[in-house]
Amino acid sequence: MCLSDLPPLRDVIARHGLSAKKSLGQNFLTDGNLLDRIARVPGPLEGRTVYEVGPGPGGLTRALLKAGANVIAVERDSRALPALAELAAAAGEGRLRVVDADALGIDEEELVGRGAHVVSNLPYNIGTALLTRWLASPVWPPWWASLTLMLQKEVAERVVARPDTSAYGRLAVLCQWRSSARIAFEVNRNAFVPPPKVTSAVVHLTPGDMPPDVDVKQLERLTAAAFGQRRKMLRASLKAMPGALAALESCGIDSARRAETLSVAEFTSVARLLSAK
Known part of the structure; x- marks a missing residue:
């Protein structure tokens, strides 16, 4: 057969x-x-x-x-x-x-x-x-x-x-x-x-191409915190994550924004700074 x-x-x-x-x-x-x-x-x-x-x-x-x-x-x-x-x-x-x-x-x-x-x-x-x-x-x-x-x-x-x-x-x-x-x-x-x-x-x-110098686990932790309270401003949803608010500021991202407004590039920029610490 x-x-x-x-x-x-x-x-x-x-x-x-x-x-x-x-x-x-x-x-x-x-x-x-x-x-x-x-x-x-x-x-x-x-x-x-x-x-x-x-x-x-x-x-x-x-x-x-x-x-x-x-x-x-x-x-x-x-x-x-x-x-x-x-x-x-x-x-x-x-x-x-x-x-x-x-x-x-x-x-x-x-x-x-x-x-x-x-x-x-x-x-x-x-x-x-x-x-x-x-x-x-x-x-x-x-x-x-x-x-x-x-x-x-x-x-x-x-x-x-x-x-x-x-x-x-x-x-x-x-x-x-x-x-x-x-x-x-x-x-x-x-x-x-x-x-x-x-x-x-x-x-x-x-x-895609080799991603920038971003630790995937760090990105997962960042997005879990940000989207875990997606109706809150980032200053509230990320306040318990060490270094996250400072990373937002360094990337020029207003902490009054909500997670769903950030682009993929913005999330990876923040995660890159957190990965470097």
């Missing part, structure tokens, strides 16, 4: 008795055209390594393999492993490696090496945590060449949000400091089995 001989994904799901588990944040995609569209977002994948988290019954995995990628997939739901084993056999030539593990405990660089593309319909309950971890790497450029991720639309909007908007916050600052980010397209809830309660969106991120 080869990839073109595989039965429809819905038949695979039914034959293996698979159902999406809410506790694992699962929602399966079965629309082949949509899955192919997601696989096209990173660009040509022929011969490239792709890292996928939570493949489930393997719908997106199929699309990635059809696009010529070599896929390393991490799946913690043992119920899906037989279906993925069938897919690996159909792909042949060792093109699909399935790792039975929790993605939150994986050392991705050790597993997939550098230069891999991440393409994943991320489980909703760990999507933001994984994205933040991949962006907060102490080593930059990171191990990944691009991130193409299905996220809740609300989270996707936070990734690309601009200052002076309600969606702008810690995630926007981190994403836009370290990467170029865009929403590739939205996905209607009815495309999933079962349909989630929210609309989803596919985001695409590519690493």
